[in-house]
Amino acid sequence: MLAASHVHYYMLAGSENCVSEYEWKTLLERQLLTEEEKEVVTGYQGMKQFLLITWALQEVKAALYVTDADATVPGKGGTFRTFQTVGFELRGHCGQLVNLLKQPVPCTASARTHVLIAVARMHTHTPTHRHHAHTQHALHDLASAAAHR
Numbered sequence: 001m002l003a004a005s006h007v008h009y010y011m012l013a014g015s016e017n018c019v020s021e022y023e024w025k026t027l028l029e030r031q032l033l034t035e036e037e038k039e040v041v042t043g044y045q046g047m048k049q050f051l052l053i054t055w056a057l058q059e060v061k062a063a064l065y066v067t068d069a070d071a072t073v074p075g076k077g078g079t080f081r082t083f084q085t086v087g088f089e090l091r092g093h094c095g096q097l098v099n100l101l102k103q104p105v106p107c108t109a110s111a112r113t114h115v116l117i118a119v120a121r122m123h124t125h126t127p128t129h130r131h132h133a134h135t136q137h138a139l140h141d142l143a144s145a146a147a148h149r
Contacts, residue, residue, distance in 0.1 A: 001090060003032040004052035008094045049094045053087045
């Protein structure tokens with residue numbers, strides 16, 4: 001699980017499938033991965049964190065002497081299911097962060113336009129025609145100034 005967290009963090013700063021040699025060295029020095037595991041993860045085309053989480057859950061299952069049948073039986077696989085829940089939550093958080101960072105940043109001119117539209121909608125329901133015309137003229141001037149920036 002720690003290796004998955006490290007890889008996820010390293011990949012957030014770089015390209016989607018890029019972990020630097022220095023970062024791989026850190027993972028190896030901390031004994032979170034072996035050299036052989038590093039090679040498999042490097043060549044893996046899917047979500048690297050998910051692969052590492054899957055490996056971690058397999059290790060937990062083996063350490064607890066839980067069989068696949070035990071994992072679904074109430075009372076026998078409770079500890080494993082707790083680890084499994086944490087692993088799935090970690091996978092979900094990794095995916096959410098990646099998707100959040102891929103969302104486009106709103107343009108400031110677009111944000112200004114939305115504010116202007118909202119103000120215009122509020123003022124179209126005013127009782128006086130003269131106030132409405134003045135507001136519309138001011139909004140038009142603001143929109144023109146925003147478009148020319």
